Amino acid sequence: MAGWDVVAHPARVRAATGLAGQYSTVDGMLTGVENLSLVARLRGMDRRAARRTAGELLDRFRLADSGGRLVNTYSGGMRRRLDLAASLVASPPLIILDEPTTGLDPESRLDTWDAVGELAAGGTTVLLTTQYLEEADRLADRITVIDHGRVVAAGTSDTLKSAAGSRLVIVVAEDHEVPAAVRAAAACGGPPVVDRRSRRVETAVTGGQAALARALSVLADEGVEALEVGLGRATLDDVFLALTSRRDPAVTR
Template identity: 85%
Template structure:
């Protein structure tokens, strides 16, 4: 059976959690299928880390329930921990140990005997392209190598779920691409991946499905293509003279766009509109009425950035008692 056709690895049902007078999570529900890369997006303070901590059994929900690999995160916390690998925002490997020693240590903590731990360490070093560096102290590793070692450590014991909490924060572009390749290989091998990230390009490239949360609530869910389609279209107007930019802005606003962005160097105005061709016609009418012959006026697909910005600008709801 294709892993993605199996039952869900993660089920979250109406989870609520609050800290004093602020909702961290406010009735969040979601499910993550086996073998899926599931993207969890949201601004700082949206509730992503709180949800991750609940799934990792580090916090208890105030209400609702969550299951990982069929196990309840409260009633069966030890089972959930055995079924979960976690790689946080910051490297947790020991710089004073070698890569091999780090993986052996994690395997021993997972309950493996010495022989099984050494075999597992060798296999994971090979899988993540770190065999040649396995005998070196981790403090000599690059950021990308440390991240790959983190990912390798999260796979010790072959847990069905890997939680990656902003896994490429602080990495250079090459290391980020290497990490993306490694994450893709995890899912291809049948591992379920829950990915939280601040990099929208990362979610766009990796995630099979995406849920956006803001102020502790789910505000959108779907594939990247579905979210972009729901956001509308991106209207772009390029003019040839600086003095024509205010007219281009008025045309964008008339088209129905909110808060157009202005690139003065390229004399380009962009905004997101919801009614496509009608919006384009309104923009052209304004330009024509004011005698501006634009170099370019066109519609393009909305980006995941447009989706994110359009969904996460609401005021935070107050806690009701």
Template identity: 50%
Template sequence: MTKNPSQPAITATGLRKSFGDKVVLDGIDLNVAEGTIFSLLGPNGAGKTTVVRILSTLIRPDAGEVRVAGHDLTREPNDVRAAIGVTGQFSAVDNLLTGEENLIMMADLHHLDKRAGRRRASELLDQFDLVDAGSKYVATYSGGMRRRLDLAMGLVASPRIIFLDEPTTGLDPRSRHTMWQIIRELVASGVTVFLTTQYLEEADELADRIAVLDQGRIVGEGTADELKRRVSGGHIRLQFTDVRGLESAANTLGEVSRDDDALTLQVPSDGSVRSLKALLDRLDDESIEVEELSVHTPDLDDVFFALTGHPSEHEKEPTQ
């Protein structure tokens, strides 16, 4: 299945949720295209997990309209549940069962017949590179293996949409990259992934679109590149072979930062192709030669802090 950005997998309008006098979601709107990875970023306590719990029918919103996989969240919760899978930041596997037994148990919960359940378990063990570990008790698994099994369990019923709530928390870099590859393969097969994460490089690496949630509101949304262009600090670095070229360029370009020792100029830029072309045209008009050129854009760390206005907090979201 190919990506179809015109067909939403998830839509939410005016989503609100409070726990007592604590407002967790203050009227947020979401639109997640089918067959894409949508990442929700935010500091601890921003409301990310609450969004996932609502969209996956675990708790009801106080207000707002939500459709998941074409079904109304309030009026058709069973249809929504049949279309989704959920994997949290803490794996829900049973240590006293083998990997295969965990998958078969999940197949039973989804009312697959015995033969179909065993076939699906075998397929998932192979897909997640757990064939050799399938007959071993989960208590012996590494963190990365447990997380892969947990994700496999969420896919037993072949959901159209899967919610991954901080799925790589605590994993080592190698295991995290393995999970990233699995997520990409899921999306390539047509699955829609709704990803919450505190790892900004994870969202940058995976997400087709990113929304930043802070204090119950969406404070920024777009592709990673679009969000980065909203933050100041981007520049184009020009390297020259001699002082004459440096001087000519500095006089031509106006507001620049210069380093005479390194023979470089830093020209403010939003990193877009248009601004780069305009810069090169100005240099060409003046017959100024540049030895090297590199474009530097803000990263998602810059975006995160610019949009939220504060570093990550460590308070947990209220629970019902």
């Protein structure tokens, strides 16, 4: 890691690595400046260098105006940005983020995405774990899909989507027609994803036009005239479902 053998040089590996866990670990009874200064002092900096580093990081993460406030007055997004800043006190070349946006509201999540993007743009290598495929799609240069502890695929978002083929979309007019749409989708590709509120069924397919023709044939046999049947590009949801071989005939949301 970071160019060091993890067995031969564990101390150097730790020194070269920053970590922000799934939940924020900053102290709510300290100010933003005090939190970062404390971490810097623990990293061996003198008092003046610690205060200077804290100020620079607060500026970098758009927290300078809040640096003198107690952290327990911060929003979730602000606490997460401060947590990221703390992991960068020693300017590590590698930072590990464990589900950094879990539990955040949409605005705070976007703020965190911006902060992570800035880290990567600044030359820091970021290893990020997430269950949000939209997050992986937006942030990652390279994605690794893990199922039951095994790596089942790796590549860029575009590469993984291309390998998954196309996305078949079926929208029907009536609730009682949804099962027929599910059967039509299942006959063409992987496990269908069903949105019952909009009566929309989607699945990843290969074969493009042949899959579309097959779906139309099944719907005709079922006596269903769909509002919409079409093909689109596969999403990372399709990639994940195809790679992890879900046994359920349909995933409902």
